[in-house]
Amino acid sequence: MMKKIKIWFFLFIVLSYACSAQNYTIREIKASYALMDSTFNKTTNQKAIDLVNYYSTLTSLVMSETIGEASNTMTKAHPAYELVYFTLDVMKQFGDKNLQGGVDFALVNINGHRSSLNKGAITLENMYEIYSFDNELVCVYLKGKYLLDFLKKLTGAPKVLPSDNVKYTITAHDVTNIFINNIPLEPDRKYKIITLDYLAEGNDDMAVMKKKSGLYQTGILLRDVMISYVKESTENHKKIER
Numbered sequence: 001m002m003k004k005i006k007i008w009f010f011l012f013i014v015l016s017y018a019c020s021a022q023n024y025t026i027r028e029i030k031a032s033y034a035l036m037d038s039t040f041n042k043t044t045n046q047k048a049i050d051l052v053n054y055y056s057t058l059t060s061l062v063m064s065e066t067i068g069e070a071s072n073t074m075t076k077a078h079p080a081y082e083l084v085y086f087t088l089d090v091m092k093q094f095g096d097k098n099l100q101g102g103v104d105f106a107l108v109n110i111n112g113h114r115s116s117l118n119k120g121a122i123t124l125e126n127m128y129e130i131y132s133f134d135n136e137l138v139c140v141y142l143k144g145k146y147l148l149d150f151l152k153k154l155t156g157a158p159k160v161l162p163s164d165n166v167k168y169t170i171t172a173h174d175v176t177n178i179f180i181n182n183i184p185l186e187p188d189r190k191y192k193i194i195t196l197d198y199l200a201e202g203n204d205d206m207a208v209m210k211k212k213s214g215l216y217q218t219g220i221l222l223r224d225v226m227i228s229y230v231k232e233s234t235e236n237h238k239k240i241e242r
Contacts, residue, residue, distance in 0.1 A: 063125035068230035071241035075116040081161060083113050083130070086242045088163040090229045091137065091222070095194035098218070099139055104180055106163040107195040108222075109204045122230055122240060131223035135196040141214040145187035149208040151175045159204045196222060 034040070074082035088106045095103035115129040150160070151168060152175050169177040178185040190213060197217070202209045230240055 063123065063128065065124050066121045067124060067127070067227065068122040068234040069239045070117055070119050070122055071239040073116060073119045074242060076110050076113040078157075081110065082242055083117055084108060084110050084161055085164060086117070086240075087113065087222070087226065088161065089242065090226055091194050092163045092165070093229075094137065094225050095139065095192075099192070099194070099216070101192070103139060103194045104191045105166050105193060107160060107193050107199060109160045109196065109199060111159065111204075112196065112198070112222075117240070124227065127223060127227050127230070131221075131226055133198070133223075135198050135222045137194060137218045137220050137222055137225060138197050138200050139216040139218070140193050140195060140200050140209065140212045141190050142193060142208070142212050143187065144185050144189045144191060146208050146211045147185065147191065148175075148178075148187075150206065151178060153205065160199065160206060 072082075074086055076083045087108050091106035091108060092103065095106065112133060112135065113130055114132045115126070117126065117130060151162075151166075153159075154161075154168070154175055155170055155173060165181050167177070167179040167182075168175045180191065198204070199206045200209050200212070200215060233240060
């Protein structure tokens with residue numbers, strides 16, 4: 001019995017020492033320069049090069065797969081924003097199909113599109129170039145009176161756009177005659193908006209999102225939804241267009 005007590009006491013002392021705050025002192029600091037010129041890669045690691053080339057080849061095979069065809073070129077450029085509205089169409093459709101009761105409208109940031117969708121074959125690489133960020137689709141709940149804060153920013157150079165079932169009149173310094181699904185904006189109504197987690201956090205001048213009364217995470221990336229839409233359209237013998 002005495003032997004067991006001694007062992008437990010020893011373990012207690014060791015653990016107490018391990019968990020106690022330690023004082024460390026910097027005794028020496030060393031620095032060196034790595035000159036990034038033509039001689040930097042003079043000595044190559046062939047095994048590393050072969051490994052990178054192997055996976056690069058595999059990736060290229062996957063990314064070059066044609067998944068659809070676009071009837072026309074779509075860009076994010078002002079004033080048409082064809083690519084942006086195409087994305088919003090698909091987001092709205094996804095929300096209506098997969099979220100209980102559907103959504104009132106979709107919202108996306110213009111500069112979240114990093115490339116154009118050109119007329120002709122659409123590859124996986126094209127979709128990854130356009131939707132390069134791992135943005136998750138989320139549903140936020142926001143009262144109509146707070147939507148005014150966002151919509152008034154459309155008078156300048158907007159960073160974010162709503163789907164085109166949100167109608168409004170832009171004047172020099174204001175936005176008026178706001179209709180959502182052909183119904184006038186109701187200040188006290190709670191609207192369901194499908195958007196990106198990035199915007200729901202208040203980024204891209206969307207501080208109004210801090211006033212949201214709820215948030216639902218779909219766990220699905222925008223890019224994956226867009227790829228699925230293109231593939232499904234192809235299976236139904238439809239070209240991508242807007």
